[in-house]
């Protein structure tokens with residue numbers, strides 16, 4: 001279980017900027033799903049889950065938000081505030097997202113389709129799973 005910031009190569013010219021995402025190149029997995037969270041209301045905190053078996057790469061294409069990442073022992077807080085950076089989350093990591101700016105568009109690439117069976121939505125169950 002790991003989390004890591006990936007810096008994307010910034011392409012562009014005097015017209016502006018461009019980032020290209022390619023599976024198994026700068027996105028380190030097969031991409032089966034992309035979703036994005038936007039229009040998040042002030043004060044909302046979401047996530048509150050871990051995945052049993054999913055790789056995800058989260059990118060704030062606009063605005064910023066904070067992640068709480070918890071491996072069952074250590075909690076870290078990471079701010080995503082640039083479209084040039086992605087947060088890779090692999091394995092059993094409890095995550096919560098908060099402090100969304102009104103303009104935040106949080107795009108997430110995932111290596112599998114949506115499957116509710118892959119979620120752990122109960123924090124005590126998460127702790128028992130990572131610290132058996």
Ligand code: TYD
Nearest residue numbers: 033034035037045046047048049113114115
């Ligand atoms: P939810 O898991 O509550 O979002 P978050 O963890 O970011 O707070 O998802 C909200 C709803 O959207 C829930 O009914 C499940 C559904 N959903 C999909 O159908 N497909 C998806 O890829 C995702 C991420 C969620």
